[in-house]
């Protein structure tokens with residue numbers, strides 16, 4: 001079995017959304033390799049909270065089964081969150097189908113999710129150990145379907161031009177160039193986590209002794225790195241400075257930005273060309289960088305700002321992360 005869906009950029013590239021059919025109802029969900037819950041907007045929310053979203057209506061699904069007494073409560077590193085009740089239903093992602101997938105129906109969502117009109121919820125693709133359902137944590141879609149897949153993998157090929165895809169069960173070699181390099185993942189953290197102890201700026205490489213580990217996180221927009229790396233990068237950008245009103249480093253959009261690369265394990269340097277560093281404009285002449293600080297947290301978060309320049313393989317059986325240029 002295999003499945004393939006489009007990954008369409010939304011919120012000017014802050015996230016990527018993919019169509020998922022749950023109990024016959026189609027929702028646009030954010031595939032998130034940094035968390036492990038599949039939760040959706042539900043008709044239990046108020047109409048003010050639902051707004052323009054598609055909301056899952058359990059009473060309209062003939063295959064939905066409530067898990068009586070089960071609940072979930074989630075809070076993400078950026079302070080957003082959701083909570084609600086749990087059931088199972090048939091989930092179809094591009095033809096890859098799980099019949100009894102735990103789905104988490106939000107009865108409350110934080111303001112960030114209400115105001116983000118594009119995402120109808122998340123599909124968690126980190127390890128099931130991080131699942132928030134009580135009293136019994138539930139398995140992710142990938143965990144449930146892995147044994148049915150032609151290969152126990154899923155791949156992310158994100159692209160601002162709208163050509164991006166997520167694929168389950170196959171590695172499409174037409175989607176990358178050069179070697180596909182695999183790195184062991186420390187699944188004990190629950191994340192797709194690996195070491196990253198060197199980086200390069202404008203082609204000059206620096207080794208680090210105290211680097212925090214990194215995670216591959218498709219559900220995070222930016223590349224959130226240890227402060228010393230971020231300061232080193234923006235020290236090479238004359239007009240750059242930390243602007244607390246926007247919460248990050250900004251610079252003149254006219255700058256000629258240096259290339260940046262960061263290690264994924266011991267044998268792959270993930271490169272971002274200088275032309276691909278900017279995340280968004282702040283005003284007519286100021287730009288906000290895709291490289292920002294993790295504020296000293298104990299992980300570095302390799303989000304879409306990095307991943308969209310690469311073809312990424314998540315290998316669930318051997319706990320490996322594959323990276324290639326494209």
Ligand SMILES: Cc1nn(C)c(C)c1CC(=O)Nc1ccccn1
Nearest residue numbers: 032034076077078079080219220301
């Ligand atoms: C872990 C972390 N710390 N900080 C500052 C950030 C931004 C994160 C990542 C994060 O919150 N990602 C996320 C948010 C909502 C939904 C899915 N993923």
